[in-house]
Amino acid sequence: MSGLIQDVRYALRQLRRDPGFSLTVVITLALSIGANTAIFSVVNALLLKSLPYTHPERMGTIYLRVTGSGFSDERAGIDGEKWELLRDAVPALISAVSGGTSGVNLQASSRVQYVQDGRISAHYLDVLGLQPLLGRNFSEDEDRPHGPKAAILSYGLWHSVFSADRTALGQPILLRGEPYTLVGVLPQGATTPLDAEVYTSLQPSRQGEGGGTNFAAITRLRDGATWQEADAEINRAWALLAQRIKKDNPGAHVTYYSVPLQKGQTDALRPQVLALMLAAGFILLIACANLAGLALVRMLRRTPEVATRLALGASSWQIQKQFWVENLLLALVGGGVAVGVGFLALRGILLLLPEHFLPVASVPLDTRVMAFTLVISVLTSVLFGMLPALVTRRVDLRSSMASRAVAGWGKMRLRQALIAGEVSLTVVLLAASGLLIRSLVHLETLPPGFNPNGLMIAKASLDDARYHDPAAFRQLLNESTAAMRQIPGVQNAAVGLSIPYETALNDGVTLSDGKEAGQEGGTDVVYVTPGYFDTLQMPLLAGRVFTDVDGPNTQHVAVVNQAFARKFYGGTNPVGRYINKDTLIVGEVADVPLSSNLYPVAPLMSEQTTYIPAAQVNAGSLSLVHVWFQPDWVVRTAGPVEGLTVAMQRALTGADPKLPTSGFYRVNDLMARTLATQRIEVALLGAMATLALLLSAVGIFALVANIVAERTREIGIRMALGSTPGKAMVRIGRSAAGASLLGVALGLVLSAGALRTMGSVLYGIGVYDVPTICVVISVLASVALIASTVPTLRIARINPAQTLRDE
């Protein structure tokens, strides 16, 4: 123990005497380990940390695997029929479904506010193992269609609206314009997969919402049951449904199976998160290569000291122990600082993410993350200390105790190999981030099909019983858009259920005439007010747009886009054709990019779209669509208008004082929201690629600087014998340039394999995109050139005469 204490003391002294080296190592470790800590925090929260519920290993969800003709393996969508079978015919499970989270207007205690409502079936909280702090769960009666309307508040909302008043239980609150009875309050800190502020009973049925796969199921194994039993029961219960799938996919094999709920919730993000972890691992390897090079040089400078210690009786292990202790100290200090860096990086990542992007309530730096940081700190000290330690084993006492320690060519080759290695990893990261950037640019520069400039959008929730009435709905739209047109500076105003760059409602469509009669398919559906196309400046390609004449009692009409005409009419003019029995297509407009929902191939793409007059939407549709969608009030202005959002709010409030807006957006905001995943991938991977580039540059710079320092004597002698500074610079810089070139070549080979896995996340470009590769090579070559050249500038200051005198 006293020996170890002595080693630690000596190590601290050594590191204090070399502050440049120590600082470089600590900063390099802090950045690289910090990046790993931040990403691992997300991995931990998403994939490793148990769900915050009782016995999370007994909680699951249901997946559908289809093999044979085609393959799919994803979370099973649940409709009303499936839900009833699951509830009634699978006794091994306690099951529940949810209808997702949507924004609604809450009126309570004379306050009106916009809140997130999670719609859940009766036993949802039982599956989670959550008991309300106050009151009770939903009853079976409250969960049947048209049953009593009940609500459970989150602790935070109960606190803010009712000031934590226990007598609030049993009181009515207005949600969606309808009275709900407050039956329960969740405990403080309780979290659900929906992460909502208020919970209402879903009241699922086979109609309406339940007519499509709009529910998500969660399950809990009953005591004594096994997952195998549950899966067998599920497959028996849904056998007829599986038959329907097989009918549409001859030869297919259909299986339903349970997966842990954690996997089900995080599956969509798993590949991206693991890819980021891999990238962070690359950063760590690059940092280790850098530090191994620095440590090797430092060790070589200390070869006389090593030789002296060996001559005085030290064993090889005793020498190496000293260096390991120094490396470990540096790694632990670096790891300590890395916790701070990781914390800041994690905050930055979380700020980058849109609200509710991650399906977890929080991403903490918990014990597991700290342990991970400690382990990789120790591991990096082993990795970057290994080379110098191996070199000490081969110290030649006789020559090492002579005057100077010069890096032999063996060590030079080693250092060049380290540079080549880290440059090759940098190539992979740069290429990957370059491809993602190109893909994102492709998505962001898709032809908009409308004029996105000068638009302001307001959203408001119409998930309100008052607007199940078409007349009230029409009145709201007419009055609010008319008021908005009166705002000074506003050129036009309209309302649409969705606008470009957003997800649209999708529904079935049946062609009703011509040779295509009877053909069915899917289409996006958007209800719009008459000025919609003019306000967005969407080109009209054929026929006409809607007017005030297109009302509830006139011919049902529709306008379709080019994609619809291509899909169903082979690109011919669709004007005059009939769909859905009696709806007449009166116009064709240009395609606009939507957040793909129908047949998702890319996050933004054109899909067949049917526009219908808002005035012709029936009551049944109104009560349904506003559960999932908040319509957009769109105004166009010629230029900036001061106080525009306030004026728009006033126009809405004038039409309905109890209708708060949920937000104001520009078109870019909507695009950003739709492309959030892609933007985050670019930001994170881009940051890591930049860090890798910086580390590689530092590594190259350090290598060349060391060579210049070690060979100053040789350079001085050469210059005294007739060489020029320029020749010396080229000679010295060549060794690093050669290593960098080799690294680039290796990196391209690595990328050929690694980038293949990116095919599914790239849009508009291939994985072997030549311009991207060329840019990567150019960037690396430039950085390597600068990093190789700058330290050689010192050569110009070498005085040959002084060098010879020093000899």
Next chain:
Amino acid sequence: MIQLKNLERSYKSPAGQFWVLRRINLEIREGEFITVMGPSGAGKSSLLNVLALLDDGWEGEYWFREQPVHAMKRKQRAELAKRNTGMVFQSYHLLDDLTVRENIDLPLSYKDIPAKQRQSLVADTLDRFRIVAKKDLFPSQLSGGQQQLVGVARAVIHKPVLLLADEPTGNLHSSQAKQIMDLFRELNQQGTTIVQVTHSEANAACGSRTIQLRDGWVVSDTANPDLQPYEAVKP
């Protein structure tokens, strides 16, 4: 104490085999104070490195207190050297990051000696060499003579039976050199066998025996007047 029989050392070079020690036959008795002399490149330091067991690349026989060093593995030789030899270098080879006390303690730290005992030995040595006041200074704060004094103290703290000195006064002024040689004489009188390499006749005079080397051969040995050197290197 030491017997060398036909000991040779060579290096491979692009021009062929390069010999630094040729057929060295030598006997060193306990308590001798031997000076090894010769021109540059004669093999003096090479011989010293072999005697100190710092060099493994030699051939021949090397007996140390009747133990066959030539038959030992590297670890065994290192152990033998650790216990029995001390080395003093021309360039002192003190560790710049360690204080005087720590430099002197260094050889003890590589042995299994309890900390308290080590402290006691170091204190005694500091006292013996009259450098107690300098124990917390670093080598850069000492004169050349003081540094070499510390080097000698470090070499003898573990009471080696054999002290090897390679140009111990090469970097010192004459007065400092005399101080060091007086110290060597004192150590020799106390029983330590000393082998020094030097160019200085004055230093050589402190010893009891002088061996001359040339081109790797022993050409004369005051303890062996009948020595017949190799023809090519006869003086």
